[in-house]
Amino acid sequence: MIDLRGIDLNLLVSLDALLAESNVTRAAERLHLTQPAVSTQLARLRQIFGDPLLIPAETGRGMTRSTLALELMEPLHAALKNLEAVVRHQSAFDPHTDARRFVIAANDNATAVLGLELMERLPTLAGPDVRIAFVVADQPSTTGRLERGEIDLLLGSERMVPASMKARKLFDDRFVVVQRKGHPRGAAPLDLDAYCALNHVLVSTSGGSFHGFMDEHLEPLGRSRRVVLSVQHFTLVPELLAHTDYVSTMPARFAERHRERLDVFDLPFEARGFTLFAAWHPRNHADPSLVWLRDTLAQISGEWQPDGAQMAGL
Structure with missing residues (x-):
């Protein structure tokens, strides 16, 4: 059994870096x-470890972790993160004066x-530190990254939230159709025939797909739309x-941000919306800085809710 009294904490910090990098030079950097x-x-x-x-x-290039090293990686990193949280603990967090990443x-x-x-409001919500x-939320690795403290908060739908994490509902949203102002089809409400006949841009986060969430809704109706472009990011679409x-x-809340140059319409068929959640590791539940971040996101979320009366053509 290893006597912890004989181990300098700095050695464990170095071991964490060595195991992560598998390279002495990169660990030193x-x-x-x-x-x-x-x-x-x-x-x-x-x-110390006899290994x-x-x-x-x-x-002849690089190094390989031993079996013991592989077993030590995650618990060691988690322990150091927990210790860091203890050392950094404070009873309050002032976003205008405190430093936090x-x-x-x-x-x-x-x-x-x-x-x-959140990005746009940050200069007024917090100081420069x-x-x-x-x-990007990579679902297979998200749980491990939350446990290791590499991620402070996850934003996503309910299916993205790991069962072991705490979560808070932020808001519900729905999907709408958008087109440029002055579109040749006019500004009349869309019917199903018109929707299917138009040329659509699909946001495929997995990349390259021409079949999406709306297509799953159209199939039971025996209908299909014409998807001519597939991109990975909503921010490209406006x-x-x-x-x-x-x-x-696209989501109604995002569409509303671009109403100065885009017209927004209800879908001509029933479609499920989505709920956005914030999720975090239970160990960070009482962290004052993360409480501030979660409350800030909840406040921003609550300032706007999808309202069908706002949609063009109604």
């Missing part, structure tokens, strides 16, 4: 130490609908529509 210093630490760690931890690769994982829908609003990084005669189906 990450730790802002010299390569000889990290090599010395690795030798000490090998002695090589990192083994030279058979190719947040990492938010979100799908394209959530980034377009809510993330843009509060920084926010948006990263600019594209403004200069073409294409149409697109």
Whole structure:
């Protein structure tokens, strides 16, 4: 059994970097130490654990983690994150004076609908030492990244929220059809025939698909639409529509942001909407800075709700 009293905490921090990088040089750069210093630490760690931890690769380039090293990676990283939270603990968080870096994982829908609003308002909501990084929510790896503290908050639909995480509903939204102002078809409400005959731009977050959520609704009706373009990001669509005669189906809240140059219409058929949630690891439930971020997102979310009376053609 290892005597923890004989282990310098800095050695564990170095071990975390070494296991993550599998390379002494890159670990040294990450730790802002010299390569000889990290090599010395690795030798000490090998002695403590009675294991090589990192083994030279058979190719002669890089290193391979030992079986023990693989077992240590996640629990070690989680333990260091928990310790960091204890050390950093404070009873309050002032976004205008305190420093904090947040990492938010979100799908394209959530980034377009809510993330843009948060980004635009950040200068008035917080001081210059509060920084926010948006990263793509890769569902298979999201749970692990939340557990390791690499992600502070997840924004997505209910199906994206891991069962082990805490979650908060932000808002419900629905889908609408948008076209440029002055579109040759006019500004009359859409019927199903007109919807299916138009040239559509589809947002496919997986990339390259010409079959989406709306097509799943049309199939039981025995209908199909003409999808001529497929893009991966909602934020591309308003600019594209403004200069073409294409149409697109998108979240009502995002469409509302672009009403100065786009007309918005109800769908000519019943379609399910979606609910946006914020999710976080239970260990961060009482973190004052994350409480502030969650409350801020909830406040922004509550300032607007889809309203059918606002749609053009009604």
